Amino acid sequence: MEIYVAENAGFCFGVKRAVKMAFDAAESYQGEVHSLGPLIHNPQVVDRLAEKGVQKVERLNQIEGGVVILRSHGVSSPQVVQDAEAQGLHIIDATCPFVTNAQRYAKQLVDEGYQVVMVGDRNHPESQSVLGHAGGEILVTEDFDEIKQMLNRFTRKRLGIISQTTQTYGKFSEIVVKCLQICEEVKIFNTICYATEDRQTEAQSLSETVEVMVVVGGKNSANTTHLADICREKGVRVYHVETAQEIDRHWFEGVQKTGVTAGASTPDWIIQEVISYLKTV
Ligand code: SF4
Incomplete structure (x- = not known):
């Protein structure tokens, strides 16, 4: 065959970077390193990091001191970073720059007064982090009917669209084309990495x-x-x-x-x- x-x-650039940061931290701060949630979405890598002493926790209050690594998908809101600082933790931010970009564009669209849609899975940690950083309402969906329903609440249909970084181009463009047909104004940021x-x-x-x-x-x-x-x-x-x-x-x-x-x-x-x-x- x-x-x-x-x-x-x-491994992509963002994951390679996050994993390297975590292994380096494990070596430099032995026994005191935690990742807030799984560092990346691969159980075997998370297990290998655990063997090296990087412990996965779900909440900051499970950490007593030392280092916290923020995972590649980002944290759920800027408040998490402030809380970690207040707890006196040393923060290593492994958020992928592409995710940071998506967070920034989401906030920009909210600030500019658009109704905002992120084409993605609302339960995914990356979507949660974008939602948490946008500072306003965002609909995360892959279902055009939900977008239509949301827009029905507004007389002027000004829509801002971004995408989950891992979205397929097919799904993203399908939604964009449909939205163009029902909106007065559409502003799109291509946030697929x-x-x-x-x-x-x-x-x-x-x-x-x-x-x-x-x-x-x-x-x-x-x-x-x-x-x-x-x-x-x-x-x-x-x-x-x-x-x-x-x-x-x-x-x-x-x-x-x-x-x-x-x-x-x-x-x-x-x-x-x-x-x-x-x-x-
Ligand atoms: S956004 Fe792209 S480069 Fe960054 S971690 Fe995700 S897949 Fe990798």
């Missing part, structure tokens, strides 16, 4: 040339799930796995060509394990 691996599979764009484009073209796609990454990772969706939309058979152990060799019976890609939070060592296993199939 031939195996084709996407060129940009795995380039790492997402690269991975999506590659996953699409790889899906056109193989029979099976293996998408590697956390089941809780939005960008990995989106990659799997994009491949499915191309009509290829897709398996989303977190590790090589989940792969069943029967999936590849009679298959000549398999593609492999991985979400932006998937470490290289897991991708390599998957590739090594696939070579034995």
Whole structure:
């Protein structure tokens, strides 16, 4: 079986940066390092960090002192940083600059008086952090009907649109085009990050040339799930796995060509394990 691996599979700039900051902190401040929520959406990396002494906590009041690392998706509001400062914690901010950008554009749109929509999943921590930094009402949804309903409350329909950084271009542009048809004014900031764009484009073209796609990454990772969706939309058979152990060799019976890609939070060592296993199939 031939195996084709996407060129940009795995850690993106923001995740690489956050993980490096966390490992460096673990070395410099031994035993006193905490991450507020999982540092990234990959359970295996979070476990490895825990082995190095980076403890995951859900709330600041679970930390007695030392260092707190703010995760790549950002914190739920600026108040969290103020609280950490008030607690005397040393703060290491690993928020991805692309997420910071989305937070800033959301605030700008709110300040300029637009009704604001973020095309994304409202339960995702990144959406929560953008909401918390916007300082006003934002609708986070992927459902155009909800946007229409929200706009019905306003006579002048001035809409500001941003996107979750890991959103697919297909979904983002579908919503934008529909909104253009019902609004007087639309201001759009493209906040999809380039790492997402690269991975999506590659996953699409790889899906056109193989029979099976293996998408590697956390089941809780939005960008990995989106990659799997994009491949499915191309009509290829897709398996989303977190590790090589989940792969069943029967999936590849009679298959000549398999593609492999991985979400932006998937470490290289897991991708390599998957590739090594696939070579034995
Ligand atoms: S996927 Fe994009 S926004 Fe998310 S951490 Fe990576 S570079 Fe940053």
